Amino acid sequence: MLLNEKQAFSAVSEKAYAKLNISLDVTAKRDDGYHEMLMIMQTVSLCDELTITPEQGGVVHATCGLPYVPGDRRNLAVRAALKFLELVGDEGRGMKIAIRKNIPVGAGMAGGSADAAAVLRALNRAYGYPLTSGQLLTAGETIGSDVAFCLRGGTALAAGRGEILTPLPALPPCRFVICKPEFSISTPELFRKLDSSRLNCHPDTEGLLNALEAQDLDGLCRRLYNVFEDVDDRRMRTMRAAKGALLDRGALGAVMTGTGSAVFGVFRDEESAQSACAALKSEYRFCCVAEATGQLLQD
Numbered sequence: 001m002l003l004n005e006k007q008a009f010s011a012v013s014e015k016a017y018a019k020l021n022i023s024l025d026v027t028a029k030r031d032d033g034y035h036e037m038l039m040i041m042q043t044v045s046l047c048d049e050l051t052i053t054p055e056q057g058g059v060v061h062a063t064c065g066l067p068y069v070p071g072d073r074r075n076l077a078v079r080a081a082l083k084f085l086e087l088v089g090d091e092g093r094g095m096k097i098a099i100r101k102n103i104p105v106g107a108g109m110a111g112g113s114a115d116a117a118a119v120l121r122a123l124n125r126a127y128g129y130p131l132t133s134g135q136l137l138t139a140g141e142t143i144g145s146d147v148a149f150c151l152r153g154g155t156a157l158a159a160g161r162g163e164i165l166t167p168l169p170a171l172p173p174c175r176f177v178i179c180k181p182e183f184s185i186s187t188p189e190l191f192r193k194l195d196s197s198r199l200n201c202h203p204d205t206e207g208l209l210n211a212l213e214a215q216d217l218d219g220l221c222r223r224l225y226n227v228f229e230d231v232d233d234r235r236m237r238t239m240r241a242a243k244g245a246l247l248d249r250g251a252l253g254a255v256m257t258g259t260g261s262a263v264f265g266v267f268r269d270e271e272s273a274q275s276a277c278a279a280l281k282s283e284y285r286f287c288c289v290a291e292a293t294g295q296l297l298q299d
Contacts, residue, residue, distance in 0.1 A: 009054065010053075010054075011051055011053040011054075012052050013049065013051045013052075014050050014052075014118040014119070014121055014122035014125075015047040015049055015050070015118060016048040016049070016099075016111070016114035016115045016118035016150070017043040017046070017114055017293050017296070018043065018044050018046040018047060018110065018111065018290070019041055019042070019043055019109055019110035019113070019114065019149065019257070020042050020043075020176060020178070020257045021039055021040070021041055021108070021255070021256075021257045021258055022042055022224060023038075023205060023208055023223070023224065023225055024039045024227060024257075024258065025037065025039065025202050025227055026194060029195060034145075034161050035161070035191065035194075036159075036160065037160065037161060037162055038157070038158075038203075039158045039159075039162065040155070040156070040157055040203075040208055040209075041149055041155070042154075042292050043149075043154060043292070043293045043296070044176055044292055044293060045290045045291050045292075045293055046102060046178065046288060046290040047102060047103065048099055048100060048101055048103050048111060048114060048118070050097060050098065050099050050115060050118045050122065051097075051098045052081070052095055052096070052098075052119065053095060053096045053098070054094065054095050055094040055096050058092045059094050060081045060082055060085070060093070060094065060097070061096060061097070062077050062078050062096075062097040062098075062099055063096060063097070063098050063099065064099035065101075066105070068105065069099075069101065069105065075112070076113060076115060076147070077112070077115040077119045078097065079143050080115075080116035080139075080140075081097060081123060083120075083143060084119070084120055084123045084124070085123075087131060087139060088127060088130050090127075097119060104180050104184075104262065104286050105184060106184025107180050107257070107258075107260070107262035107286075108185070108187075108256065108257040108259050108261065109257055109262055110146040110150055110258065112144065113143075113146035113149075114146075116144060116147045117140060117150035117151040117296075120140060121136070121151065121296065121297065133297050133298060136297065137151055137152065137165075140163075141163045145162040145163060146162050148162070148163045149162060149165055151296065151297050152165060152297045153293055153294065153295050153296030154167060154168075154170065154294050154295035154296070155167070155169065155212070155292070156168055168209070169213060169215070170294065171212070171217075171292045172216070172217040173217075173269075174217055174252075174266050174268060174291075174292070175268075175270050175272075175273035175291055176264045176266060176289065176290045176291070176292075177246060177249075177264060177265045177267060177273050177276050177280065177287065177288070178257075178263075178264045178287070178289075178290060179242050179246065179264070179280055179284040179286065179287045180262040180263075180284060181235075181238050181239075181242065181261050182285060183261055184261055185260040187258075190231060190259040190260070191259070193232060193233055194227070196232075197230060197231050199230050201225065201227070201230060202227060203225040203226075203227070204223045207223050208220060208223045211223065217252065217266070217268065220253070220266075221251075221252035221253025221266050222253060223253075224253040224254065224266070226255050226258075228256060228260065229255075229256055235260070235261065238261075239260060239261070239263055242263040242284070243255065243256070245280060245283065246263065246265030246276065246280070247265065249265075249275070249279055250267060250275070250276055251265025251266055251267055251276065252265075252266050252268065253266050254266070273289045277289050
C-alpha cells in the first residue's frame with residue numbers, strides 16, 4: 001500500500017522480545033552459503049524497549065548509548081525502518097529510533113532481529129496498518145534470518161534459514177533463568193567451526209514436538225539440545241559449566257541458545273527460578289528470570 005501523502009504520527013513505542021532456542025539443529029549447508037536449520041524457538045519477556053520519533057532532515061538513525069552498537073544502516077532496526085518506508089512509499093522520512101538495550105549483545109538471543117521486528121510492528125501501527133501480517137513477515141525475511149520469527153513471536157518451529165515458521169502449542173507453564181558469560185561469540189565464526197566439525201548428536205525434534213503437544217515439561221527439558229555445543233571451541237567448556245550450574249540449582253534442563261554465549265535453564269515455577277538466579281548472580285554479570293510470551297503478530 002502506497003501512501004498519497006506523508007503520514008503524520010507522534011512518537012511510537014514497542015517492546016522487542018528476546019528469543020531462546022529450545023532446540024537448534026543444522027541439517028545441511030546450502031549452495032548460497034547459508035545453512036539449513038531446524039529449530040524450536042520461543043520469545044520471552046526479556047526485551048529491549050524502542051521509541052521511534054519523526055525528525056526533520058530525512059535521516060533514519062538509531063541511538064542506544066552503547067558504543068559498539070551502530071546507529072546507521074548496519075543496525076537492523078534502521079534497515080527495518082528504511083524497508084518499511086520503501087514499502088509504503090514514504091522514503092525520505094527522517095526518524096530517530098531510541099533503543100533501551102536490555103537484551104545482551106552477542107548472546108544468541110536475536111537482540112538485533114528483535115529490534116528490527118519491533119520497528120516493523122511499531123511503524124505499521126503508527127501508519128494505520130498499511131501492511132498485512134504476510135507483507136511484514138516477507139519484509140522481515142529480507143532484513144535478517146530471525147526477524148520473521150521475532151515479528152510473530154510465541155512458540156514456533158523454524159526451518160530453512162529460520163524464516164519458514166510453523167506455530168506450535170505454547171510451552172507448559174515454566175520460567176527461564178538466562179545467564180551470559182563475560183564473552184560474546186561471533187555467529188559467522190561458530191558456523192565456520194561447525195562446518196569443519198563432526199556432529200555426533202542432533203536434537204530429537206519429533207520428541208520435542210510430541211512433548212509440546214502433551215504439555216510434558218519434563219519430557220521437553222530432557223530433550224533440550226543445540227548442535228553448536230558439539231563444535232570444537234574452548235568456550236564450549238564454559239557453556240557446559242554454565243549448564244551444570246543451572247542444573248545444580250534445580251533446572252529441569254539447560255541449553256545454550258543460538259550460537260551463544262547465553263545459556264538458559266528451565267524451572268518449574270517463579271520461586272525456584274528466582275532462587276537460582278540470586279545464587280548465580282555472583283558468577284555471571286548478566287543473569288535474569290524470564291517467562292514465555294505469546295504470539296505477537298496475528299496471521
